[in-house]
Amino acid sequence: MRLSDDERDEAINALSEHVRTGRLDLDEYGTRSAKVTAARTRGELMPLFADLPAPHPSVLTTGARPAPVRSMPMARFGPGLVPIAGLIALVLFFTVARGMWLVFLLPMIVLLVAGRKR
Incomplete structure (x- = not known):
């Protein structure tokens, strides 16, 4: 320290x-x-x-040691969620949502949520 x-x-x-x-x-x-x-x-x-x-x-x-850094699940898996959300948005765009471009906001929302949890 x-x-x-x-x-x-x-x-x-x-x-x-x-x-x-x-x-x-x-x-x-x-x-x-x-x-x-x-x-x-x-x-x-x-x-x-x-x-x-x-x-x-x-x-x-004092003998105080620094507290161990705990890795939060979002910090570990957050960066990997954005490409997955992109793939899900792409699949939704061509199947269920058929041309609804708003599904491409999903990766951005995941990115914002993952960034805020860090």
């Missing part, structure tokens, strides 16, 4: 607290804070706080 600017600031504040309590010297603080500033993901922050007790940035202590 990518880090926000606020999460990086919180990590630097946690490192500052470790300097105030004497757990880190200024050189190590400079090195670690530069790595925090360059960090893009939570995984890049973990080694910087692995050898330090609390406080840690909340992004590391």
